[in-house]
Amino acid sequence: MSDTLLEIDRLSVDYETARGDLRALRDISFDVRKGEIVGIVGESGCGKSTLISSILRLTAPNTRFRQGEVRFKGEDLLQLPERRMRALRGADISIVFQDPMQTHNPVLSIGQQMLDIQHRSKASRAEKRARAAQMLGAVGIPDPEARLDQFPHEFSGGMRQRIAIAMALMSEPDLLIADEPTTALDATLEVQIIERLQELQREFNCAILFISHHLGVIAELCDRVVVMYAGAVVESGDVREIFHDPKHPYTRRLIDCDPGHIKERARVLPTIPGEVPDLANLPGGCIFRDRCNQAMPRCAAEVPPLTQLKNGHHAACWLNHKEAAE
Amino acid sequence: MSLLDVKDLRTSYGQVNVLAGVSFTVEPGETYALVGESGSGKTTVIRAIAGLAPAQEGSVKFEGREIRGASEREMRPLRKDIAMMFQDPVGSLSPRLTIRSLITEPYRIQGMKDRDLDAEAKRLLEMVNLPAHFADRYPYQLSGGQARRVGVARALALEPKLILADEPTAGLDVSVQGELLNLMNDLRERLGLAMVIITHNLNVVRHVADRMGIMYLGRLVEEGTTEAIFKHPRHPYTRCLLSANPEPDPDARLERIALKGEPPSLLRRPKGCEFRERCPFAQEVCSQTPQWEIENGHGLRCLAPLG
Incomplete structure (x- = not known):
């Protein structure tokens, strides 16, 4: 078998709503290799959350999978019986959510929650407790043995997020999905979490799918990046290629907007005027066309395909097609 | 001073x-x-x-x-x-009031009865670059960025x-x-x-x-x-x-x-x-x-x- 762990292959997902079908994901393709950190960047409404819930198959009742496959170790998750899927979640694929304040059960001690999630293990209670303490130590919680008996409210936000990471890694998953795990935290804690994730990734050798809208965090942590806009992948590739030589106007302008690299006080900060198109009533052609300052007649006529430009660097823009640029 | x-x-x-x-x-x-x-x-x-x-x-x-x-x-x-802009843009807007009522509420609270509230709403929305028809919308119909602008408009109402x-x-x-x-x-x-x-x-x-x-x-x-x-x-x-x-x-x-x-x-x-x-x-x-x-x-x- 190849070293590919997760393959998203032409995935399209709709939500059925009163206004008609909302086309939340369209033709999404990318893969995650073993032991690799892949970042997904995109703004509100780009489909990041739908993508995660589709991978885990934790979708709302009005979700319709229109086409495509989510292959994990070669097996299409969308076809698995629910029983098998349950066995996968939390064991082979685990997740860290955005809000550390709401991740834990407030009425159970941290230790109890860490014992509960080992329900599949045949180890004794004492062994499970030792394992829980060891994991807390691994994410840098001081005095882990004693703190197992404390409740979530006795920990700070940064600690709770680290506990969530410890719990997600306890089963030594092959894939960890991190959904904006640092958004709710201060910059200083954000850095602590990123550095901790990097260390743990090396130690456990799991792959990480890291979702964020913070470009600085993505640049620091990830090996490869997938850029999403309005339910589609517009560009993907090696993190250096994406940040130093973006091939889609959206990626380029998103990076320009980040005030982190504007070192002098700017009178006017760059923005991307306009709004994301209505996904229930999609315009024809390229979805970014209305906000793009390089749009051409062809962009209105045809949807640009996600094409490989060079090794592993893909972009969906007509500007990269020679014949169109003329 | x-x-x-x-x-x-x-x-x-x-x-x-x-x-x-x-x-x-x-x-x-x-x-x-x-x-x-x-x-x-x-x-x-x-x-x-x-x-x-x-x-x-x-x-x-x-x-x-x-x-x-x-x-x-x-x-x-x-x-x-002294006007205040709160942290949570949507949470700081009452879900049951239209944007017009929300941004003109300061005039009512201060008892400024002489104001033409429709005209004020229009002026304030224009000031924060939102279209005038947003006055009839409710907070749930706004994006996070739009809700922030409404927050700015409301903060500016009383100059x-x-x-x-x-x-x-x-x-x-x-x-x-x-x-x-x-x-x-x-x-x-x-x-x-x-x-x-x-x-x-x-x-x-x-x-x-x-x-x-x-x-x-x-x-x-x-x-x-x-x-x-x-x-x-x-x-x-x-x-x-x-x-x-x-x-x-x-x-x-x-x-x-x-x-x-x-x-x-x-x-x-x-x-x-x-x-x-x-x-x-x-x-x-x-x-x-x-x-x-x-x-x-x-x-x-x-x-x-x-x-």
Whole structure:
């Protein structure tokens, strides 16, 4: 078998709503290799959350999978019986959510929650407790043995997020999905979490799918990046290629907007005027066309395909097609 | 005379002294940023200024007049001059009111019956670059960025002299964050507004603030012009905060200064310098308590400042 762990292959997902079908994901393709950190960047409404819930198959009742496959170790998750899927979640694929304040059960001690999630293990209670303490130590919680008996409210936000990471890694998953795990935290804690994730990734050798809208965090942590806009992948590739030589106007302008690299006080900060198109009533052609300052007649006529430009660097823009640029 | 003069402001909730003496001034037309980690007391400072949080000691002077401990009745006319922008853009708008009612509510509260509310709503929406037909919408029909603009419009309704903005860009996408900051910069210049902005996003501070104060455990530890602080941070805590800012460049190798642990509990304030236990530059002298010292307009509370 190849070293590919997760393959998203032409995935399209709709939500059925009163206004008609909302086309939340369209033709999404990318893969995650073993032991690799892949970042997904995109703004509100780009489909990041739908993508995660589709991978885990934790979708709302009005979700319709229109086409495509989510292959994990070669097996299409969308076809698995629910029983098998349950066995996968939390064991082979685990997740860290955005809000550390709401991740834990407030009425159970941290230790109890860490014992509960080992329900599949045949180890004794004492062994499970030792394992829980060891994991807390691994994410840098001081005095882990004693703190197992404390409740979530006795920990700070940064600690709770680290506990969530410890719990997600306890089963030594092959894939960890991190959904904006640092958004709710201060910059200083954000850095602590990123550095901790990097260390743990090396130690456990799991792959990480890291979702964020913070470009600085993505640049620091990830090996490869997938850029999403309005339910589609517009560009993907090696993190250096994406940040130093973006091939889609959206990626380029998103990076320009980040005030982190504007070192002098700017009178006017760059923005991307306009709004994301209505996904229930999609315009024809390229979805970014209305906000793009390089749009051409062809962009209105045809949807640009996600094409490989060079090794592993893909972009969906007509500007990269020679014949169109003329 | 400063527009706002906060002196030795102290707030305790029971045993927990959240603000342990905060002093700063804001001049007319100036933007002042308060920066610090969660729990450093930033939000309590501006809530105390607006009379929304208690402050047992110290003084808050607005245009020379003491307003700390003012009753709601005394505060009400002042709310024309001091407007507040709250942190959660959608949560701060009543879901059952239209945008028109929301942004013209200040006129009703102040009993300004002579105003044409439709015309005012139109004028305010135009000011924050929203189309006039948004007046008939409800908060749930707005995006996060649009809700923020409504928050700005409402804050501007009574033509205040001072805006207190709590994390004005939290939760916004970068493309929209720029729009909001440009709008605030523009309004400030056109209307001569002064602002106090609270944020932990240092990238934002650099572009909007004239001066900034860095808070730790309910006290200022450094204060100066934004330029000076970004160029030459003197307090190790400031330096740590600045270096914790991830850069949108995979090849940027930051000289990151690791901040040890997390802020100590306010119930067990450390002796001596309160930052000492986490400080990578701590020295023996730091077991003594540092005093607030001002040199060339740059304030500092540190016994072993960086060069």
